[in-house]
Amino acid sequence: QTVVTQEPSFSVSPGGTVTLTCGLSSGSVSTSYYPSWYQQTPGQAPRTLIYSTNTRSSGVPDRFSGSILGNKAALTITGAQADDESDYYCVIYMGSGISLFGGGTKLTVL
Amino acid sequence: EVQLVQSGAEVKKPGESLKISCKGSGYTFSFYWIAWVRQMPGKGLEWMGIIYPTDSDTRYSPSFRGQVTISADKSVRTAYLQWSSLKASDTAVYYCARRSADGNFFENWGQGTLVTVSS
Numbered sequence: 001q002t003v004v005t006q007e008p009s010f011s012v013s014p015g016g017t018v019t020l021t022c023g024l025s026s027g028s029v030s031t032s033y034y035p036s037w038y039q040q041t042p043g044q045a046p047r048t049l050i051y052s053t054n055t056r057s058s059g060v061p062d063r064f065s066g067s068i069l070g071n072k073a074a075l076t077i078t079g080a081q082a083d084d085e086s087d088y089y090c091v092i093y094m095g096s097g098i099s100l101f102g103g104g105t106k107l108t109v110l
Numbered sequence: 111e112v113q114l115v116q117s118g119a120e121v122k123k124p125g126e127s128l129k130i131s132c133k134g135s136g137y138t139f140s141f142y143w144i145a146w147v148r149q150m151p152g153k154g155l156e157w158m159g160i161i162y163p164t165d166s167d168t169r170y171s172p173s174f175r176g177q178v179t180i181s182a183d184k185s186v187r188t189a190y191l192q193w194s195s196l197k198a199s200d201t202a203v204y205y206c207a208r209r210s211a212d213g214n215f216f217e218n219w220g221q222g223t224l225v226t227v228s229s
Contacts, residue, residue, distance in 0.1 A: 001172070034214035038155075045205055045222050046147075046155065051215035089155050093214040097143065097160050097169040104154040 002026055004092050006102035012080045012109055020105045021072040022090030028071035034093040035073035037066060039086045040104075046089065050075060077107075085109040112136040114144075114206050114220035121226045122196050129192035130223045132206030139187040140164040143209040145216060146180060146191045150202045160209065161189055196227045 003025040012018035050066035207216035
């Protein structure tokens, strides 16, 4: 069974840049998987950040960007702010209506 | 404005049945897939399954097939997630999410429904 992999945790300094990645246990992530990214703070519903690899959802600041780096999808936060401290999830679309979530990355800003 | 409004928190005993709901507004409900996502306490998000309200075409994650039933009633613009016999391990927050028109990401989210199963 395919597993979507993410770093369990990451830390970044305020104003710094961080890149979170999203891979597949078998194979590479490409644009054909339409990777998307979601931000979740404790007690809140997820918020859609990035879809179709690199398209920002409405209202998402341009310090968030998506890409493919090597064989993984990537979410880069440039100029991290304190309120970017959240859990970040990627989703891979497997086709036939089926999606898979990664395990999530807990980002600390300190 | 697109909104997904979920039913309120539930406290149930093991073995009881339950049906929670997700009502859509601000768009043509029938034409967009609705997914259900589980989040167990302190854990990550898990895709459970998805339904197309127009014809109730439903897909399940192998992990949840046979454990829950996803349904929809387009006449009342509502999707449902139900259990016939709850277990303590079903304790979680459940989110519904509307899939985008092109089908490859979750564009809108409900506020979540906390289900607590305890004797």
